[in-house]
Amino acid sequence: MMQNIALNVVANYIMTKYLISVIGPTAIGKTALSIKLAQYYKTEIISADSRQFFKELSIGTAAPTAEDLKKVRHHFIHHKSIHDDYNVGSFEKEALQCLENLFKHRDVVVMVGGSGLYIDAVTKGLDYFPDIAPEVRDSLNYELETEGLEHLQNRLKALDPATYTSIALDNPHRVIRALEVCLGTGKPYSSFLNKAKDQRDFKTLTIGLQADRDTIYNRINRRVDMMVASGLLDEVRNLLPHQDLNALNTVGYKELFRYFNGEWSLDFAISEIKKNSRRYAKRQLTWFRKNPHIVWFNHSSDFDDIAAAVDGLINKTKN
CATH class of the missing domain: 3.40.50.300 (P-loop containing nucleotide triphosphate hydrolases)
Known part of the structure; x- marks a missing residue:
């Protein structure tokens, strides 16, 4: 008591x-x-x-x-x-x-x-996200330099339409972060959001x-x-x-x-x-x-x- x-x-x-x-x-x-x-x-x-x-x-x-x-x-x-x-x-x-x-x-x-x-x-x-191998981000940064932001935006649209419509697409850091989670986990970035x-x-x-x-x-x-x-x-x-x-x-x-x-x-x-x-x-x-x-x-x-x-x-x- x-x-x-x-x-x-x-x-x-x-x-x-x-x-x-x-x-x-x-x-x-x-x-x-x-x-x-x-x-x-x-x-x-x-x-x-x-x-x-x-x-x-x-x-x-x-x-x-x-x-x-x-x-x-x-x-x-x-x-x-x-x-x-x-x-x-x-x-x-x-x-x-x-x-x-x-x-x-x-x-x-x-x-x-x-x-x-x-x-x-x-x-x-x-929200919690699993650790992603740094090589994934390095590869995406290389794609940004060689193929441009629009290319990454299109990849994100294909992998995770929900995130594509909700983040600042003109921010390369945000696009790359979402993509590296998609590629590193095999799951959409949006699937890790809004957990307890x-x-x-x-x-x-x-x-x-x-x-x-x-x-x-x-x-x-x-x-x-x-x-x-x-x-x-x-x-x-x-x-x-x-x-x-x-x-x-x-x-x-x-x-x-x-x-x-x-x-x-x-x-x-x-x-x-x-x-x-x-x-x-x-x-x-x-x-x-x-x-x-x-x-x-x-x-x-x-x-x-x-x-x-x-x-x-x-x-x-x-x-």
Whole structure:
């Protein structure tokens, strides 16, 4: 009897820990809101933006500024190099350890980011995949170089139509990852998804920022112009020797590599950054809208209203 009471006390204590996850499309204002929430709750921030992990990428990823980082302590900002082998599995493990440490002294932690897979890794857990022989990936990378991405996309379509219709097909890393599982296991990548996962010992409250499409697109276009004015070309020029790294096959960098390589004009490269950023925002929203538990706010909502709503959600879950 006493043991059961003790276990209940521990469980109730653990479940008073809350992760506030701030999500939304790129350029919507997540960073500013997460900082205000962290200041309000006197806590720290975990970044779940996979592009902001890399210390060489700052302007093109809209990473928090030095001033932002002084306001609130952030974790997983510029803690890796583009030369490091780092993936979502490593992030899940490290982020959960970080949360465990933070929750020893805080009841609330804020997480922010637009990388849906990395957010889900922390809040829900990853799907399990068997180890695949490295030669499979090496072979697929060779096919990418010699036959192009469309060839790999067609292979995936034949092997796993469900995954073909659900992943970002313009992301070679995602396509290769799905293909290597299909080829290495003889089973569709999609067959390993949505299995039972470990329960988290904290509660997640997900807050989403949204706006109409024209507003999102205009904000993206303005942000890209600001990036260029802030020195994006110099940042990308310094990375030219490393342009073949997977970490640099991302919006804002791959387009300017083509400019520096003489393939595109600067104006066209910038227009492609804007276009690809808008496409990325559309994919983000498609991912997030699969989650019916997100509480959405207009991007221009008053912070006091958002904070009051979050307080209400926390109080509701305690009852």
